Amino acid sequence: MKILRSDLMLIWLVATTALCVGLLINQFRDTPLPLVYRDKAERLQDSVQRIVSKESASAPAPIVQLPEKLTLEEFSSYVENKRGLVLDTRPEIFHRLGHVPGALSLPRDDFETGYAALKGKLEADRSQAIVIYCSNASCEDSGLVKKSLDALGFSNVALYEGGWSDWTNAKKPEETAQ
Amino acid sequence: MKFFNNRWFLLVLRLALGGVFLYAGATKVTNPQAFADSIATFKMLPPQLLNIVALGLPPFEILLGLMLISGWKARAASMALAGLSIVFGLALGQALMRGLVVDCGCFGSGEPSTLKTWASFGQAFLLFAGSIWVFRSASNGLKQDAT
The missing domain is CATH 3.40.250.10 (Rhodanese-like domain)
Structure with missing residues (x-):
C-alpha cells in the first residue's frame, strides 16, 4: 500500500512537471498556443x-x-x-x-x-x-x-x-x- | 506462459512500450495546435481544458517513455501508462459509440476516419495489456527484492 501511494505521488509529480515543461516550451514558440482553445x-x-x-x-x-x-x-x-x-x-x-x-x-x-x-x-x-x-x-x-x-x-x-x-x-x- | 515471463521478453516489452510513448509524445509536442484540434473532435473536454491537455500530455508521455526505457521507477511509469491507455480507450470507445468520426491524434494529427479509430482502439488495448504486464513484472521484482 505504501509503495502504491509513493507510485501515485511520483506519477502526480511527473504529470505536474510535464505540464510545466509543456507550458514553458509553449512560451518560446513563434505563436504560442492560447490557454483556451479556439476552433x-x-x-x-x-x-x-x-x-x-x-x-x-x-x-x-x-x-x-x-x-x-x-x-x-x-x-x-x-x-x-x-x-x-x-x-x-x-x-x-x-x-x-x-x-x-x-x-x-x-x-x-x-x-x-x-x-x-x-x-x-x-x-x-x-x-x-x-x-x-x-x-x-x-x-x-x-x-x-x-x-x-x-x-x-x-x-x-x-x-x-x-x-x-x-x-x-x-x-x-x-x-x-x- | 513461461515465454511471457522470460526476462529478455520483459526487457524488450518495456523498451518497446517506452519507445512507443516516447515517439507518440515527440510527434505531438512539436504541434500542440494540431493535437488540440484532434482532441476537440472527441467532443469530451470543454474548450478551457483542450489546450492545457494538448500542452501537458505530450511531455507526460515523453517522460513516462524515458522512465520505462531507462528502467527508473518502471513500475510507476507502467501504472501511469496503463491509466493513460484506459483513458485513450474510453475516449475512442465513446467516439465510436456516438458515431463520431475522430482523428485519434495518437501519433501526430491526420485525417479523421472511423477505420483508424477502430485501429487506435485496438492499439490502446494492446498498450494497456503491455503496461499491465510490465507493471506486474516490476511488482514481482520489488517483492523479490523485499524478501
Whole structure:
C-alpha cells in the first residue's frame, strides 16, 4: 500500500512537471498556443482580423465574375488557360508533395503566414479570379479560407469542391514543389 | 506462459512500450495546435481544458517513455501508462459509440476516419495489456527484492 501511494505521488509529480515543461516550451514558440482553445473557424477569423487591422481592405468591381463553385471541367479549363490564381488550402506539406499546376499554397492552418507570403500577388488586384481547393469534397478548409478572403475584400473567389482527390482521380496533371 | 515471463521478453516489452510513448509524445509536442484540434473532435473536454491537455500530455508521455526505457521507477511509469491507455480507450470507445468520426491524434494529427479509430482502439488495448504486464513484472521484482 505504501509503495502504491509513493507510485501515485511520483506519477502526480511527473504529470505536474510535464505540464510545466509543456507550458514553458509553449512560451518560446513563434505563436504560442492560447490557454483556451479556439476552433479552426475562430482562429481563421482572428487571423483575418489581424490582417484587416493592419490595412483597410478595398474591393473594386470584378472584371470577370466566377461562379460560386466550379466543376472539375470548369476548374480544369481555368487551370489550363491560366485565367487566374489557384490557391491550395491544405497543410503546406501536402502542397509540397503534389498540387494542381500553378497552385499557390495558402494553408488554412497557417493562414496568416501564407497570406503574408502571397500578399504581393493577392493584393495586386482584389477583384482577380481566385479558385480555392483543399483535400476533397468533405474538407472544410477551402470554405473557411474563402470566407476569410471574402472578409478581406476579395470579390471574385470560387471553390473547387472536388479538391485534390477529385483532381487526381481524374488523372489530371500534377506539380510538386521545387 | 513461461515465454511471457522470460526476462529478455520483459526487457524488450518495456523498451518497446517506452519507445512507443516516447515517439507518440515527440510527434505531438512539436504541434500542440494540431493535437488540440484532434482532441476537440472527441467532443469530451470543454474548450478551457483542450489546450492545457494538448500542452501537458505530450511531455507526460515523453517522460513516462524515458522512465520505462531507462528502467527508473518502471513500475510507476507502467501504472501511469496503463491509466493513460484506459483513458485513450474510453475516449475512442465513446467516439465510436456516438458515431463520431475522430482523428485519434495518437501519433501526430491526420485525417479523421472511423477505420483508424477502430485501429487506435485496438492499439490502446494492446498498450494497456503491455503496461499491465510490465507493471506486474516490476511488482514481482520489488517483492523479490523485499524478501
